[in-house]
Amino acid sequence: MEWQFFLEVLVGGLLAGVMYSLVALGFVLIYKASGVFNFAQGAMVLFAALSFVSIQAMGVPFWLALLLTLVLMVALGVGIERVVLRPLVNQPPITLFMATIGLSFFLEGLAQMVWGTDVHGLELGIADEPFDVAGVFISKFDLFAAAVCGTLVATLALFFSKTKLGRALRAVADDHQAAMSVGIPLKHIWAIVWGVAGFVALVAGLLWGSRLGVQFALTLVVLKALPVLILGGFTSVPGAIVGGLIIGAGEKLAEVYLGPFLSGGIENWFPYMLALLFLLVRPEGLFGEKHIERV
Amino acid sequence: MFYRESGQFKSSYAADSAIFTIAQDRVFIAALLALSFVAVPGLASDYLLSGILIPFLILSLAALGLNILTGYAGQLSLGSAAFMAVGAFATYNFMIRIPGMPLLLALFLGGLCAALVGVAFGLPSLRIKGFYLAVATLAAQFFIEWVFTKFSWFSNDSSSGVISAPAMQIFGYPIDTPASKYLLTLAIVAFMALAAKNMARASIGRAWMAVRDMDVAAEVIGIRMLRTKLLAFAISSFYCGVAGALYAFVLLGTVDAQAFDLHRSFQILFMIIIGGVGSILGSFLGAAFIVLLPICLNLLGQVFHGAISTQFLANLEMMLFGGLIIFFLIVEPHGLARLWQIAKEKLRVWPFPH
Numbered sequence: 230m231e232w233q234f235f236l237e238v239l240v241g242g243l244l245a246g247v248m249y250s251l252v253a254l255g256f257v258l259i260y261k262a263s264g265v266f267n268f269a270q271g272a273m274v275l276f277a278a279l280s281f282v283s284i285q286a287m288g289v290p291f292w293l294a295l296l297l298t299l300v301l302m303v304a305l306g307v308g309i310e311r312v313v314l315r316p317l318v319n320q321p322p323i324t325l326f327m328a329t330i331g332l333s334f335f336l337e338g339l340a341q342m343v344w345g346t347d348v349h350g351l352e353l354g355i356a357d358e359p360f361d362v363a364g365v366f367i368s369k370f371d372l373f374a375a376a377v378c379g380t381l382v383a384t385l386a387l388f389f390s391k392t393k394l395g396r397a398l399r400a401v402a403d404d405h406q407a408a409m410s411v412g413i414p415l416k417h418i419w420a421i422v423w424g425v426a427g428f429v430a431l432v433a434g435l436l437w438g439s440r441l442g443v444q445f446a447l448t449l450v451v452l453k454a455l456p457v458l459i460l461g462g463f464t465s466v467p468g469a470i471v472g473g474l475i476i477g478a479g480e481k482l483a484e485v486y487l488g489p490f491l492s493g494g495i496e497n498w499f500p501y502m503l504a505l506l507f508l509l510v511r512p513e514g515l516f517g518e519k520h521i522e523r524v
Numbered sequence: 525m526f527y528r529e530s531g532q533f534k535s536s537y538a539a540d541s542a543i544f545t546i547a548q549d550r551v552f553i554a555a556l557l558a559l560s561f562v563a564v565p566g567l568a569s570d571y572l573l574s575g576i577l578i579p580f581l582i583l584s585l586a587a588l589g590l591n592i593l594t595g596y597a598g599q600l601s602l603g604s605a606a607f608m609a610v611g612a613f614a615t616y617n618f619m620i621r622i623p624g625m626p627l628l629l630a631l632f633l634g635g636l637c638a639a640l641v642g643v644a645f646g647l648p649s650l651r652i653k654g655f656y657l658a659v660a661t662l663a664a665q666f667f668i669e670w671v672f673t674k675f676s677w678f679s680n681d682s683s684s685g686v687i688s689a690p691a692m693q694i695f696g697y698p699i700d701t702p703a704s705k706y707l708l709t710l711a712i713v714a715f716m717a718l719a720a721k722n723m724a725r726a727s728i729g730r731a732w733m734a735v736r737d738m739d740v741a742a743e744v745i746g747i748r749m750l751r752t753k754l755l756a757f758a759i760s761s762f763y764c765g766v767a768g769a770l771y772a773f774v775l776l777g778t779v780d781a782q783a784f785d786l787h788r789s790f791q792i793l794f795m796i797i798i799g800g801v802g803s804i805l806g807s808f809l810g811a812a813f814i815v816l817l818p819i820c821l822n823l824l825g826q827v828f829h830g831a832i833s834t835q836f837l838a839n840l841e842m843m844l845f846g847g848l849i850i851f852f853l854i855v856e857p858h859g860l861a862r863l864w865q866i867a868k869e870k871l872r873v874w875p876f877p878h
Contacts, residue, residue, distance in 0.1 A: 240772050322654060323600055324853055327797055330790065331849025338842030352639075389693060417701045452666075452786075463655070498670050501663030508660070509654055517624045 237341065239478055239484050244371035247378045248436060252454040253469040254382065255429040260463045261402045262422040264322060265314060268329040268514075270430060271451025272336035277302050277427070278434030278443045279340045282349040295431075302427030310423040312446075315416070335457020337448055349443040351435065372434045381432060385468055398422060402464070456504035476500045528872060543721050549608040560710055563702040573702040574775075581706075581713045582770045587795040587807035588720050589763025594793075595802035596729060597756035598736025599649050604764050605788035606668035608644035609637055611638040611765025612772035613678050616779045619690050627692050627699070631712070631769050638765020639758040641668070646757030650750060650813045652740075665786055672781035679779070686781070689773045705774045712770065716763060721804050723759070732756055733802075794845060798852055800861025817844065 255270045281298040289297065313332055317325055358435050389395040400408040401418045434443075437450055455478075461472025483499045532547060534540040544550045568577065587866060590604045615634030618625050645664040649657050672678050679687045692699040692708075699708050723729050731752045734742035743749050772779045799810020816842055825837045856862055870877075 313850055313854075320853075324857065326600070326655060326658070327793070328850050328853045330793070331797075331846045331853070333846070334790075334842050335846025335850070338839040338844075338846060342836065342839040342843065346839075452662070455662065458658060459659055495670065498663060498666035501659070501666055503646060503788075505660055505663050508648060508656060 233415070235482075238481050240367055241371070242478035243474050243483030244368065244375055244477070245481065246457075246473040247371070247375040247470075248433075248473075249450075249453050249457045249477055250438070250451050250470045250473025251378050251381070251429070251433040251436060252450050253457040253473055254378075254385070254466065255426045255433065256458055257423055257461075257463065257466055258426050258429060259427060261466075262398050263314070263419055264402070265325045265329065266322065266463070268326060268451065269309075269333035269336055270426070270454070271448040272333035272340070273302070273305070273427060273430035274434040274437060275443075275445065276305065276336050276340040276434075276449055277431040278351065278447055279344045279349070279431070279436035281431070281435060282351055282438065282443045283344040286349070299428060302431050303424040306423030306425075306427035307346040307420045310416075310419045314423075315372070316421070328478070333448070333451075337445070341445070346445065349438075351438040370440070375433065376442075377436065381429070382466060382470055389466070394421065396497045451500055453500065456459035459504040460507055476503065479503055537702035537860050541725070543718065543725065546862035552877045557714060560714075561707070565706055568706075570702045573706045576815060576819065578702070578706055578775055580811055581709045582767050582775055583792070583795065583815060584808045584811035585716060585770065586764050586767035586792050587799065587811050588717060588804065589760045589767060590792050591802065591804070591807045592720060592723075592732075592763065592795045595796055595800075595806075596724060596736065597732040597753065597760075598752065599646075599653070601661040601760070602658050602786070602789050602793065603645065603664035603668075604760075604792045605768075605784040605786065606661075606665040607638045607642050607761040608768025608771060608788070609668055609672055609784035610641045610761075611635055611768035612779050612784070613672055613781075614638065614765070615773065616687065616689065617678065627694055631766055634769045635762040635765040638768070639762040642757045642761025642764075644753050646754055646761075649753050649757065662786075665789060665810035667782055669785065682760050688778050692773060699774075709770055709774055712766065716766065717804060717808075720763070726805060728752070728755060736802075742838050794849055796859075797849055798859055800859030801856075801857070803858070805862035805864065806859050806861030809864070813860065814845075817841070858867060 241288075252270060252274060255273070256267060259265055259267045277298060280301055281294055284297050285291065287292040309332065313328055314325070317328055387395075389399060397408070397413045397418055398421070400411070400413055401415060405415060408418075429494075433450070434447065437447055441447065457469060457472040457476045459472075460475055461468030461470070480496055480500050484496050487495065528790070529546045529548075531543075534545065539545070544553060564577070565573070586608060588606060589607070590601060593599050593601050593604075610808035611634045613634075615630045617628040618633050619627070641664075645661060648660045652660065694708070699705055725750075731747045734745070734747055735749070735752055735756075739749065742752075768784060771783065776783060795810035795814050796807060797810070798813050799808065800806020821837050821841055821844075825834065852859055
């Protein structure tokens with residue numbers, strides 16, 4: 230029984246971790262292609278979920294609403310690139326980071342101003358009911374989320390390694406100037422990356438939104454994704470997944486087995502401490518590129 | 525139009541390395557201090573004192589602390605509110621647990637505790653930097669918030685969770701009116717701001733700036749990285765800690781971990797971005813801006829009264845802050861302090877710029 234309970238916590242944690250990776254993926258995409266650490270990803274997740282729910286509330290059918298939100302998110306991504314990031318080209322990364330903090334405040338305000346601050350429910354048609362696999366209860370919804378995430382990652386991995394556009398993206402990530410000199414249009418590439426990040430934000434927003442309800446707390450998801458990134462490395466798509474799994478499982482196991490000794494509620498900081506300890510051993514993350522400058 | 529420094533020759537080392545090298549600056553600062561110590565408490569209303577001036581001064585102090593770390597030493601921190609919380613809780617515990625503890629000493633010790641915690645969380649900065657360090661300071665933010673909410677020892681086992689700050693007095697003189705609270709805050713902030721100004725031009729400030737501009741080069745010219753970085757963390761956290769203690773004791777009257785959440789850290793970061801990164805004056809300008817903007821928005825709401833909901837205003841405020849951050853980073857990365865400097869330079873040659 231003890232063993233079964235452990236398994237259940239572990240699987241629950243792993244599946245929760247998949248949800249974290251989904252957010253972390255949006256970060257990795259942008260960081261890979263433009264070297265910007267986009268703190269506003271959480272705000273984009275909120276924006277996407279809120280827009281989708283509000284458009285649906287107007288009586289628009291599911292698929293059309295999805296399409297409309299997708300268009301909106303891509304437009305938003307491209308707009309951010311144009312208005313915020315292009316004038317900040319060649320600034321130190323820390324400046325860009327602070328700009329995205331500002332951006333996240335702006336988007337949170339905008340989303341709530343346009344769509345209101347009410348908590349919306351979001352129904353994707355997948356029941357959040359547990360079912361039994363060899364005595365271990367697994368939530369159906371979590372499995373669905375994991376499947377979506379897996380598909381997304383596989384598609385992105387194929388996209389990055391096989392298509393011409395994906396190679397262009399990697400070239401840009403490697404060296405802006407060299408990429409430009411072989412004729413890769415930098416501005417288009419960035420617009421595409423931000424558009425794709427908007428798409429990932431939409432997927433994450435839908436899944437998280439139906440889990441937590443569409444509300445302001447969605448932006449806090451970004452804070453869960455940060456340790457995942459540190460663990461997995463900022464530039465690696467598989468890293469985001471593995472990091473998410475480790476953080477998800479570690480967090481749940483720590484809460485269950487360590488929590489009682491520390492009077493509980495350690496979920497908030499445990500991932501950070503885990504990531505911090507990890508940083509001291511491997512500053513570049515599990516799959517990150519090695520050239521992080523060290524002091 | 526404006527003053528010039530012509531005719532003022534520095535004929536000694538002491539004159540060359542003074543905090544304010546120009547006579548007019550010294551006069552201006554002295555006048556400002558005299559005005560704020562003597563005239564303001566007598567003339568200002570209680571609302572102006574405790575609604576605007578005290579929050580402004582306290583947040584300036586916190587911004588000053590963050591500016592030392594981020595602006596001068598170049599280490600981005602998202603955990604300044606956590607160090608404020610450490611200062612507040614430490615001061616509270618010194619006051620409660622040691623009978624007859626003088627207030628100023630408790631504040632100082634609270635600041636020291638914050639400095640110690642700051643050093644502990646600054647240790648990773650020796651190995652990592654940039655975003656990684658920012659995330660490490662986030663760890664401090666969450667961890668410290670958790671410690672203060674979960675362990676009731678820090679709040680003296682109070683059952684309600686709300687702890688009211690003990691009554692304050694200095695040398696038997698009670699600090700209970702807005703004017704006396706204002707004077708206490710002003711005295712501490714003025715002293716610490718001058719100390720910061722002094723540090724910024726002294727060897728330690730120059731070492732910080734060298735580390736900020738290029739750490740490898742700084743190490744090559746013989747700056748001790750360990751000492752410099754940890755000192756930046758310690759002093760910055762000391763400032764934040766004192767600011768946090770003042771925030772809890774003077775402004776709120778309660779010691780509450782919720783007052784020092786992540787949002788407060790961002791608020792302080794915004795102050796230094798808008799005010800000016802790496803500038804003492806900027807910390808004050810930024811704090812003034814952030815304190816005044818919501819008040820102005822509220823006034824605006826009252827003008828249209830009823831037509832604009834408070835919800836709308838709250839969202840507008842968020843959008844304005846976010847937009848302003850982006851605007852300042854793009855247009856004027858050195859913030860209001862730089863604008864002031866430009867204005868001064870323009871006025872210096874006015875009306876004959878050529």
